[in-house]
Amino acid sequence: MTSPAADQPLRLGRNPGLQISHDALDRQTLTPMLQHYADMKDQYPHALLLYRVGDFYETFFQDACTIARELELVLTGKEGGKDIGRIAMAGVPHHALERYCRQLVEKGYAIAICDQVEDPAQAQGLVKREVTRIFTPGTVLDEGLLQPRKNNFLAAVILAGTHWGLAYADVSTGEFLTTQDQDRDQLHQELTRLQPSEILLASEAPDLNRLLRPGEGGDLLPEGLPTQFCYTLRPMADFHHPEARQRLLETFGVRSLEGLGCERLTLATRAAGGLLGYLADTHRGQPIPLQTLSTYQLTNYLILDQQTRRNLELTQTSRDGTFQGSLLWAIDRTCTAMGGRLLRRWLLQPLLDIKGIQDRQATIQELISQTHLRQEIHRHLQHIYDLERLAGRAGSGTANARDLVALRDSFDTLLKLAPILATAQSSYLTALKTLPPELEHLGDVLHGTLVESPPIALMEGGLIRPGANSDLDQHRQQLEQDRQWFVTLESHERERTGINSLKVGFNKAAGYHISISRSKNQAPPPDYIRKQTLTNEERYITAELKEREARLMTLQADIHNLEYEIFLELRNAVAAQASLIRQIATAVASIDALWGLADVAIYQGYTCPELVENRELFITGGRHPVVEQALPIGFFVPNDTHLGGIADLMILTGPNASGKSCYLRQVGLIQLLAQIGSFVPAQASKLGICDRIFTRVGAVDDLATGQSTFMVEMNETANILNHATPKSLVLLDEIGRGTATFDGLAIAWSVAEYLAMTIQARTIFATHYHELNELASLLSNVVNYQVVVKELPDEIIFLHQVQPGGADRSYGIEAGRLAGLPPSVIQRARQVMQQIEQHSKIALGLRKTGPNSSRTTQPATKVHQGQLFSYEL
Template identity: 45%
Template sequence: MSKTKLTPMLEQYLRIKEDYPDALLFFRMGDFYELFFEDAETAARVLQITLTSRNPNAETKVPMAGVPHHATEEYLRQLLEQGYKVAICDQVEDPRQAKGLVKREVTRVLTPGTVVEDSTLSAKTSNYLAAVCWHGGSKTGAAAWIDFSTGQWTGVQSKHQVQLWQWLIKIQPQEVLMPEGTELPEQAQVLRDKIQFCPYNGYFEPGRARERLLQAQDVASLTPLDLEDKPALVQACGALLAYLHTTQRCEDLSHLGQFQPIQPNRFLQLDEVTERNLELFQRLDGGKGPGTLWHALDRTLTPMGGRLLQQRLRQPWRDLRTITAHQGVVALLVDDDGLRQSLRERLDAVYDLERLTTRIFLGRCTPKDFIALRNSLKALPALQSLLEEDRQWPELLGQEKRAWDNLDDVRELLERSLVDAPPLVITEGGLFRHGFDPELDELLDLSEDGEGRLQELLHKEQQASSLPKLKLGYNRVFGYYFELSKAHKGPVPDHFIRRQTLVNAERYITEELKTIEDKVFSAAEKRKGLEYNLFQNLREQVAAHRERVMAVAGILARLDYWQGLAHAARQWEWSQPELHSGLDLRIIGGRHPAVEATQGRTDYIPNDVRIEGDDRVLLITGPNMAGKSTVLRQTAIICILAQIGSFVPAREGWIGLCDRIFTRVGASDNLAQGQSTFMVEMTETARILRQASRNSLVILDEIGRGTSTFDGLALAWAVVEDLVQRGHGGVRTLFATHYHELTDLEGQLPGVRNYNIAVKEWRGDIVFLRRLVPGPADRSYGIEVSQLAGVPQGVVKRAKAILAQLEEKSRGLRHTPEKGSHRQQSLLPGLFDPPEKPQPEPTAPQDQGPHPLEEALQELDLNGMTPLDALNLLSRWKHEWTPPHDSQDTPGTSSS
């Protein structure tokens, strides 16, 4: 670059770029946004556009790439989806009036967490920007998050850092702000690519954060926001506001709704592990759609209703009165097919009012946004007429009826102002109806009259000069002109002034033609300017009603939420559960909604689950593929559905409210953090045992399978004992296992009951009955399942032979060993016991120094070890230093 003399324009570009080093700078030049240098190379690679050069003949070329300004949305969407920031640099003065270089400024910085355009957003998914801070000294921190496209924000303060990251992992923000110098905890690694470190003083400083929050919420104190005693949460909110001021280039953030901190004790808590294991929004393989609860449940018709349903699934209620109130509305709509269908037809015409009004308020709207708003408001009177029907309405619907606002004045303004099909851009005119503005009408008449006068002039010249083939034309260089073909051999009128000679024609102008042209052009330019100003005024008028529009959007979201639940219940034939504040849980004929939606109702076998009286832990055994995990998951999902006010996939439900639902299912590792499958399993189990209460529901599937048989059995046994004994009567638990030894706990531990998934043997094969029945399973049928999976017959046959020998050896071990014998009989056929070594003659005891294990412990560097290193080391020591087990103490072989 030192060898290239930069033009003033490129120097201007670099000056602006210095202030936005982490963003791609879209630099407006005429009809294009151009990028230069490294930004151009990045954009060309990511967007697959042509990389050119600004000065191709110079010794050092300046890379350049560009996109048309009218087609930027799709390009911006691609960049934002891949995590890039984009600074939009516009011309802020009219090039025709500029003296020298046109003035340019960055008018907005687009980031993944602050976009508001529909093309970049998922309609039924919130788009969050989050901020988190943690004070190690006071052991207190907070996380706050905002959907800038709707103005809704919330947050939580906690004394447990892990809980803050659990919330963030659940909501999956597009950006996470953290103070510079903060050390990322282990839990934050999954969001590492989304994290941005910001200066503490500019974003998180308590005093400035408080000022920004008070100003944005237009309050004199933090008390109305319930933040007076939550200083860390105030800091997180202040960081969000600082980031919005910086990126959105505006001081007015009054479109934000009132901040409402989350009160965890009001909701059923579902951590990110439970949400993932139950496949609420995406399958365990990361895919979405079929196989998820969302795919089976979502029957909402508006983006607002879909986002509300998603929020409710993440935060079900715990208050019995609230749940039953919502359940009552759903029940009405389930019973009344006509009302529900009418409601669906009217809601289907409603667009995303929350995001529409946000774009209008921020001045980022297009004419099509106003048309969408107008069409949505047209649906309100018909919706109101449904609520005005003479019937016994539930109280919640009565509240919505009393708060209803048809927004007639806003709708009437939009109907008389804009044409039905306005152009995409607002600078070329053609937006407003005739009769909306008197001054505009005059300009429209003049423009239309000018066109007519031009045609009259053409006709006059044709008649007066006997030029029937005289044509009227126009181009952007010469304006209007008369054209005569070279085939014309007669004289040309004296008042015709030659303007251009072509191969086949001559072009002329006249004084009268230029006079009419000046009037037409003047009227057209004035019309464009006036329509642009009228559009801005219309935007301000509609933006002034944002609070009313948002209130109506909230009502429509709730109506859509209720009808969506009712429609799903009707479609899948769900029933209304009865909820209570006790601990009993009885589900009759329960089904898994996602599985049933995928494979069909006729192929699904319902199951009963009863956790009643003193029975708190159900031990469920049975072979793989029989359906244990499905029964476990469907029980948890039914409880979640019940606590959002929905009907449930069961013939009957008697459900005691849960404060938390925990799940530990499947096998996965986290190698990036040095965590084996077993370490992940134990970490999740530890969380459950530390946090579960007597009102929780715990789902455990195959605890202890990631380690050796005896270790795993011992851990599973101890976990069951702990769950039975805690909370003055035990925690409600469904515990699926292949350790048949655990079934002996029934009768030994109060509250433990055995169940199994029934199978039937038929001519050497097994048939899965998929029914949960009382009692333990007699065996695991692992070899039979492997045969169904397609394992070669030779392997299956050999496995059966080995199993028979192992079982025979196991029976022999329980009867033949001599008391006190230290020989360990081999359990694997084909391996012989090693010959006995001759015993050395006893000698006098001698001092042989420290044991090698003691020396190894002294040399151990604990600070430099990972959990995985520790596990591997313990395993090696166990094999090296543990003496052989006495055969008479060897437990029965597990069926795992």
């Protein structure tokens, strides 16, 4: 879609001149409008510049080619000026701007909106235009550009060798945090946890303020930074410590950063200050109501690397990236968007502090035991809007009247909820037993000022209720009198003139007028002034009509302006309380998240885990929280897990498709749920706190970096062995299967032995290398478990039961049959298997009856001081 004034569509390939850059042209030869466009584009080189022209937002030069390609619009051309020829042009209708901006932001583009800031009818020459809004992936505030249940983080990174500083903020909710560390791998993991929409990177590159979309500009990024995010290169000067520190002091009105926790964290301070500088640039003159900066340490939380989050499918499935089928999908029963966002953050950043976990457990237990309390909380939560983002829009000056009404209605609900929570015991619940007086008063002001259902438009009136402002009431009274004069004008004029066909009309072009039919051939009164002659009638005005009309129009404009001024005062009053509103929002979000976890516990039969300081991991009747919900009630087979006491390493064997991977994941998910404070899907559980959960599940490759499936497997395994501790939980599924049998078996044995003897991490090792069962006879902290099956003459039945003992068969051919391999392939596989088994028996017989048969057969494995040094096959 493009402007109706545009010329015929042109194809870039047939007219290379359309691709010319505005930088490559002599500005003096461009038309005045295009000269201004090029000048504005110079100020925002990293953004697509949408330039208001009539009812369209147009783009030109390279930007036109970009949006035509990304939005699938028609690319047209426009005469550029003397000796220029045609330049590229593409545009979108003004009423569809938000929809197209959303698409561009989702694709990783920054957008600068250049609006007309004066009335075109009154403009002398070129209409004055200015950039009024800047949208970048990490700084958007508009509701239509945000996902309700997911934070939209803007991050800033500063690097100094292996050391790094990170700050991140959600401009829409006000969250603002910073940290620093010295392990570059931890930075990678933290960025993948946050999934920021945009990352600011201090750079000395000459092309600064450049936004690199995902996968672009890898040569400009320092080694090790993930390339799947948007990066905006910023001048290094924005991140210098003195300037960054001063910016933080001024923003939060403090004299020292000690209270913020980062006085001695130089890199964290530089990152946070650079982020504030960027917000000042993108929100020109617009306040950004961020919460007070918080400093955190990575060691305060359970660490989940990218592979673990993917393998455990915490927020999306690993197969197709959908929300349905993830752990969050299974446990999210929240009523509010802010509760949903908080639950997501808890899930990705579990606690290490037992006291903090137990506080959440106590709240869930209280909600479960107090049915009436739980039901009343749920009923009221459904009527509370997104207070965090409403406060953010009010604080930034972008909230409309309906946003303020949503705040007002939420305050009303909180006032009703407060007495219900007054008798609660949990600290999470009692946080809302009273509504701060400032917010109660603000709610009264909103009630007394705004109408019940205001329009979205702020400059067209209808916002303020009668009685809210005496001047406004007087204007409205005068307006109503003048309108009544126009209502009675027609009957009055008919009576005065004796012309029964006389009518009083109005249209936007001509205004008010008196119409007399020409067919009647009746002379108008002498005070009538001819205004317009039409085919069937004559239109007139009078001096009094003209005066009344002018006064009516003036009164309407004055009323609209006065209503807007009153609304701005009201919005500023709300903005002044943005910090307090967000404190209440945090309490609401916590209650909402915990209410949802209580609801899951009730209807899914979850129990409260006992958290202990030691390394125990005892689960009775554990279940997978997602698979259980996907199956009919009662179909899931629960299983026990005992680790960290006598045994550190469990060797888990059994057939393909029997449930080994499900068992591994359910143990990891139960541990993770326990450390966010949730009840868990088990009959009972006693769990020691984990510092990290590691998983190595599935076979994937990374062709973009030239890594085979086996190399990816080895990299992930190396990461586990280099970072696991005795307090870690390690879940391994098939190590060494991507190489030759003996190589793979050797690696699997060595990895298992290292985990059991050197690290002594709690580990479940699922494998088809049945030879690993031998470890249990050699190492006291290794146990064998198997997933049992029931064998029938023509088939096997998977029982999905994990029991002590080691399996000696994998039933891979049977699994292939169940998967639908052609019968001829299955039959041939069985024949080949019989031949292989026969040859194996012959080879074994030769070894026993050969020249050395008189020697006593040695055990398959020899161990010296606990170390494997010979493995004879």
